[in-house]
Amino acid sequence: MRILIGGCSQEISTFNPTLCEYDFFDILRGDEIGQEVAKNANSTYAGAISELESAFGDDLELVFTYDAEGTAAGPLRHSAFLRIAGEFLDALREHANTIDGVYFSLHGSMGTPKQLDPEGYLLEEARKILGQSVPIVISMDLHGVLTAKMLDNIDGLASLHTYPHIDFEDTGRRAAKALVRIVRDGARPVAARVRIPTIVRGNELITETGAFGAQIRQAKKLEENPDVLSAGFFIGNPFTDVPELCCQSFVFTDGNPELAERGALEMANDFWPNRHIMQAALIPLEDAVARGASMAGPIAFTDAADAPSSGASGDSNAIISEMIRTNYPHTMLAPLVDPPAAARAHELGVGATFRMGLGGAQDPRFTPLELDWTVQSLSTDPVHLETWKYVQDTGPTAVLTSGNLTVVVTSLAVMLVDRALFFANGLEPAEFHSTIVKSPHCEPQFFDDWVETNLNVDAPGATSANLKSLGHTVCARPMYPLEADVEFSPKTELFVRV
Helix, strand or coil, X not given: CEEEEEXXXXXXXXXXXXXXXXXXXXXXXXXXXXXXXXXXXCCHHHHHHHHHHHHHHHHCEEEEEEEEEECCECCECXXXXXXXXXXHHHHHHCCCCCCCEEEEEECCECCCCCCCCHHHHXXXXXXXXXXXXXXXXXXXXXXXXXXXXXXXXXXXXXXXXXXXXXXXXXXXXXXXXXXXXXXXXXXXXXXXXXXXXXXXXXXXXXXXXXXXXXHHHHHHHHHCCCCEEEEEEECCCCCCCCCCCCEEXXXXXXXXXXXXXXXXXXXXXXXXXXXXXXXXXXXXXXXXXXXXXXXXXXXXXXXXXXXXXXXXXXXXXXXXXXXXXXXXXXXXXXEEECHHHHHHHHXXXXXXXXXXXXXXXXXXXXXCEEEXXXXXXXXXXXXXXCCCCCEECCCCEEEEEECCEEEEEECCCCCCCCCHHHHHCCCCHHHCCEEEECCCCCCHHHCCCCCCCEEEEECCCCCCCCHHHCCCCCCCCCCECCCCCCCCCCCCEEEECC
16 A cells, blocks of 8 residues: 655745745655654654554555645745745656555645645646545645635545644544545545634634634544544634635535535534634733733733744834833843844854844834843754744844843744743743743643733734734635624535545
């Protein structure tokens, strides 16, 4: 049993003004994928491979092809995507007519200025190369944007069931189970989806505690039915402004369209009434800083508007600038992407003092914060995330201080979903009164479990949870909350591959 393995993943924000490049991607070719999987158990690849090995044993040959994993950023330069797409598809061509099934690991929120459905394009072209009869099953992030072109060209799909994300391995395993059902047991997939005219953000999307958890529990219950190959719910990425952006439910069954439609409709209808509470409760910037100044601490300031893990540039200084303006009385710790400042610090060395504007190096909406900075430490070492599998290159990095403000300045944007960047540079957030957290939701132990409060700030940025402030121009309208009064007449779309 020859199963082809590959993937392409990135999450972008249309509202980040800086295009990203080919070198934003870590590229693995051939057996490099298997070697990487061996190091990282909690990955979709690891889960899929484990399930395939369990199902087929010695009668399994894994055919590793090509994997491109990009850091979240602004839109991908179109020429860079064409290069990645060419490499991805070239890696498939030598295996045409020689494989029994395909597993692709995708995210679902890529985008270029000219290609608004990159994953759909890759799947459509892969189908042309591999033929209509070879089953293709994919896994996706629940922040992905599932499109008709994608559904037209796949036989199965598993999406993440957790937010914050912890079930990468399980998702790969569920995708592989669907693939096994098809190639070994002869399942005949039929899919139903229901698109819901809303985009969402906020604490109610946390699957363990929020209202959205009800849809995930419904999906898991559906997956207990032996006729259901997979079920899930996409909340989409509100920052990827593409035509099919929305929330949507989906169900894949073994030849049972009625069951697929019924399950997708039930999840969608139960989700729609909660759209109002699935918006972030934000505190105006000035109010948040004033409130923090009056607290004993420690506290966190969530700056989700500048979350690199969601596609922002990471160079917002909006919160620390307001703190400086108001003579904030406590110690402050913040991350910031500013390549020129990091380079200057490395040029001068530890202990040096220099005056320079910090912030706004990539996103012009932020005005550089000009202060006298002292170089506390320097680093070029990679950063290992606390629980996720990723090792991140920060580029030349410097810890700069100015009075009661400490800033970790990186040359590259990195995911700030935990405390790893701070720890890697010898800093303990618990020793500071106030820490800027540039992620919409971190696992509770990283900040929420030990801070006095976490203030969710309505700051400017490319990934602002104030969704009406972003400026969508491409997604279907009307769309809640971009429009206040939106009607929902649920209907299913069926996809049956012949």
